[in-house]
Amino acid sequence: MTEAGDIAALIRRIEILEAEAEIRRVQARYMMLCDTPCPEPGVKDDAERIDRIMELYAEDAVWEGVGEYYDGQFGRAVGHEAIRAHFNRFWGEKSDPALVLNAHYLTSEQIFVNGDEAEGLWIHMQPWLFSDGTGLLRSSRLFNAFRLEDGDWKITRTRTENVFVAPLPSAFASDYPGTSVLLNPSE
Template sequence: MTKDAELAALMRRIDRLEAEADIRRIQARYMFLCDTPMPEFGCKDDAERIDLIMALYTEDAVWEGVGEYYDNQFGRAVGAPAIRRHFEGFWGGKTDPALILNCHYLTSEQIHVHADGATADGQWVHMQPWLFSDGKALLRSSRLNNTFRKEPDGLWKITRTRTENVFVAPLPATWASDYPSKSVLMRP
């Protein structure tokens, strides 16, 4: 192998590793922004939270719940305006009882950057406890099969969020005795 070929191969490997790292950060940021209470310092309201989430998506993205449990619960939203409406249904005092605690835990990561270097897919399993203002509590687990695209500006964005239920388990109302009403960890 020539020095030029070795250098080109090394550059492809670096590009793939950087793409994987960018995609990992995007997926983790999405989950972070979906947590309740909202942990992003300086985010003043749910409308701003949704703006931050939407900045992670392409204009032509798809958000869908699939499988026998999520088909009817989450449905399918195509395009940024429809995905925005989907998220607006979760926040802004529109749910009763209100969601007062939700934290996403990601595991079983697999990221595959495609040969074109501009598209990728990733799979994760995530688990999240939910606590509502009426005391109802759930533990949910889902499989994620998401796709990503490197945009002309060089930033990776989500082109599809696809979630399938693994299980939903009720938790006792007293499973969490102490939890914050707001997050104070993120400081400028």
Template sequence: MSIDGKYTIEQLAQRLDILESEAAIRKVQSRYMLLCDTPCPVYPPVTDAERIEMILDLYTEDAVWEGVGDYYTGQFGRAEGKDAVRAHFNRFWPADQNPRRILNAHYLTSENITVEGDRAEGTWIHMQPWLYDDGTALLRSSRLNNAFRRVDGEWKVSRTRTENVFIADLPDNFAESYPEQSVLFR
């Protein structure tokens, strides 16, 4: 702000860019979470392989996906580059999963996004119930510290970093109604 309390056109343009960047980053993070939900609520319905490619479209070529901390380092490890991130997600949705995950929904909260030019970081806390076809269920909560980079004018994830807050078993068959397939976007 100038001495007289007014903004220059350049200052206003910079402030507008930050606001638009925050909104774009929020959409990228939200899209990522939506694509990770089960059942996957995109339309038309997609296979897990197609879903993974849609997720990878949100990432930079040199992206890192990592679990950190006592619990997630061993469970998720670190994947560097799109091929390694693809392999990570292929392990997350194996065709022969037993018991099969029938519901997973991500709830994001406590957002904080900081934009500096063509780079940004965002933090969130998220919770997600997981239901399996054998009636077992659990509730997971994680902290996210993700990095983003503007590539050819488009914001992409350059790092996903997740740390366990807690994992709690839920009572067997605790949910009595849930969709087999999402119809939200039809």
């Protein structure tokens, strides 16, 4: 290979690594925005949380739950308006008992970049705790897609399939915050 070819190959490898890193950040930020309490600084309410989530999605994106369990629970939403409505149903209607703790843990990551498009696979675990002390543990597989738009990676597909849902012992978590101040420098 020529020196120019070597340099071009190195540049392409760096571009792929940078794309993977940015996609990783987009996916992790999406998950953090879905956590309860929400650790994103300055999020005043669930409407603002949803606005910030929607900033991560392409206008033509698809959000879908698939498989025998999630298909009926989540269905399929196509485009910003339908995806926003999906999140409004989740956070817009206050549940009884209220959700007081929810955290997403991502693992088994695989990201494949092909030019201005990419796909990523993850497995995630998610403990839930409700105000009445009941709790459950969810796990699902994610098969998501991304596209580079005006220099930013956007989510074009969130596709989630249930691995399992399991009840947790009553009041499994004894100590947890009512709000998150982790990323707030003034706290």
